[in-house]
Amino acid sequence: MEKIKLTIDGMAITADRGKTILEAALDNGIYIPHLCHHQDLAPAAVCRVCLVEVEGRGHTISCRTPVEEGLTISTESDHLNKIRRIPVELIFANHDTDCIACTRNNNCQLQRVASYLGLERDSMDRMRMGNIEKPIDTSNPFFDRNPNRCIYCGICIRTCDEIQNINAIDFASRGYKMTVSTFGDNPIADSRCESCGECVVRCPVGALSPKTTMEPSRSVKSVCTYCGVGCGVELGVRGNSVVSVEGDRDNAVNHGSLCVKGRYGFEFINHRERIRKPLIKKNGKFEESTWDEALDLVAKKFREYGKEKVAVFSSAKCSNEDNYVIQKFTRAVLGTNSIDHCARL
């Protein structure tokens, strides 16, 4: 990859050709305020917050301008901040500012931009025209859509289009009434949305939030247990429960993407109906037993029936190690090759 040399705020920077000024800055640890940029998506340049000053060119949208050899860029000036403040004040003109009640409190791009620009209460309220309470769409079982927290960055819309190719949502209406809507303005559950949650993951604010928002205390890498694609997952764990699943961006298979089952289908793990003890049927009813009792009974019965009378089904849901030991047991101990699994079903 060809390297480009440029200067940002007096610092010499190198960046790959094709990167934008915003990406080059962020990659080099320089924050330029931004709202509509997302690393997985094509630049939209709709929020106008990432404005910078390019020597000899004047004000430039950094998320849409590719780096060029020898550019000299300034990311900070009173004038730049004055211009940046206007679109942000317009967002606050109809934004729910009860941050403590928001799932994205302390992890919110709007908070970050507002604090970078030093926005205070009166500038947040400067353009407010009363409160327009828009209804919250709670129709999806996994996430809510709260338009009162939306910043109109379009990241959800572009995710659904560019990454998912589903196009379940788009902007509708204008001005204060502008909103992210489905076809016919139906609840999201009645749209063509597939509940993959990719938009929820990318929403920079609290407009899209998962219904269960338990923060995990640690995260463990594994592989999704559903289909044969083998997506890398990060299981969010709290105590002895799995409370969230995220796509593993480092995984070469899915690069962070997940489907609805992979992202939201984890409730079975700690489900109350899990079988927790060995069970032995006595007089037509299952009774809990110890492992010793159950295993001794199984071993005794298999020994009684002997070779060629016992067959084994292993499982395509189990690990390689499980399958290896089960087939070894079948062949080396039961003395038969009658082992199969559900590969054909």
Added chain:
Amino acid sequence: MLAIGTNTTKAHPVIALQLKAASRNGTRLIVANPKEIVLSRHAEIVMQQKPGTDVVLLMAMMKVIVDENLQDQQFINERTENFDEFKKSLNTFGIEYAEKITGVPGETIIEAARTFATTKPASIFYAMGITQHSHGTDNVIAVSNLALLTGNIGKPGTGVNPLRGQNNVQGACDMGALPNVYTGYQRVDNPDVKKKFETAWGVELNGKNGLTHTEIFDDAYNGKIKAIYMVGENPILSEANAHHVREAIEKLGFFVAQDIFMTETSILADVILPGASFAEKDGTVTNTERRVQRMHRAIKPVGDSKPDWWIAAEIAKRMGGKGFEYAGAEEIFSEITSLTPSYQGISYGRLEHGGLQWPCPTTEHPGTPILHTEKFPREGGKGKFMPLVYRESAELADKDYPLILTTDRSLYHYHTSTMTRKVEGLELLDSEELLIINPEDAGKYGISSGDMVVITSRRGDVRSKAKVSGECPPGVISMTFHFAETPTNDITNPALDPVAKIPETKVSAVKIRKVV
């Protein structure tokens, strides 16, 4: 790209993302599926062949390619054999004949053939829509012939890509959970292999192939098999003609089920052993592209449940088995790699840096993303063209059973839904079976969306709510098999492919009536 017999957005959603992205970036996509599927929207050419006519469709495409001299002759000369025999077998697959049998307009087949042959590289994706037929092996051979004919194998962007269903179906096969092979497809009837495993395991082994899935149930039914040890499976919902499975299990002297939940099958057991779920286990799984990846234990086993390997090893030890004293999953994996050439170079240490695709014969080997780059694993190393004839599905529509039932899957559920129906949100998004029926057929039977319908085959009947939709063409209805309330596989056809022993769940003749 040709996607045939795969409803990818439903069954392999994240691979579907990549297919859709490729199509958006200008890759030409051909979709062949009896149903109009979501992927069809992204395709340049869509063919809706009648269920069970894939051999005719593919052979007709190949006849067009050969007639118009669009084949990759250099690849055929250098890398393949038996082309002339194969070429002769194309003669019966004229375009009018293909149009009549498949229901796909002749000009569409011609266009698809030309597009596929002249756009390089080209890859083929398929799933159970190709394999779950009494001639499933023929279907796969037809796919392989097409790849050989156009030189689309062994190079980036090409290949015959079966999309595997379960998270570790590839690994279960690799590990020898099959009646004819040990790990890495080493044959049980090969005396050298037998000796190798006898030495490694310190026991005398059986050199005779075992019984397959469906044969085990047949023998249980006939009284030859008396006991079954079943791990993580629910055949009462997944096996074709599931009545037969239930009767077979009821005839057993002893039935052990090992599972994480009570299922329609495990409830019949004499003993249930609680297994641990994937989140509670260390181990590896192998995905559809042969990529071995590491699962890390996130939580301790729920309740008194145990990893499945531990349970099998405990039974083995109690029956006098030697060599089952494993301290953990890594020790088992080392034993696997020592006995399996294709896994030999893989270790837990290496997997911490990402998955590895087998064959990976040495610890320095980077893994093998593409197979057959220089030769094929046959004597002489050539890919063999296989002549084919069209064999009809075991059941065709007739006056008693005038409709064809094919099975499909939902995005929101997985297989028999043992796990997904425990997730409240998934259950809310998709809570019941919906029989998909074309408006024309629906009109004929007076059925509207939401009506209850009885679907009857030669094996029994099930009830389902109907959804009237153009997804299915006239004459074809489709159902999933996710819902115990509508056990679709009670009525599907257990006719087996003679080689692969896979049941024909994709084509069953049925009749329907509205419940009034």
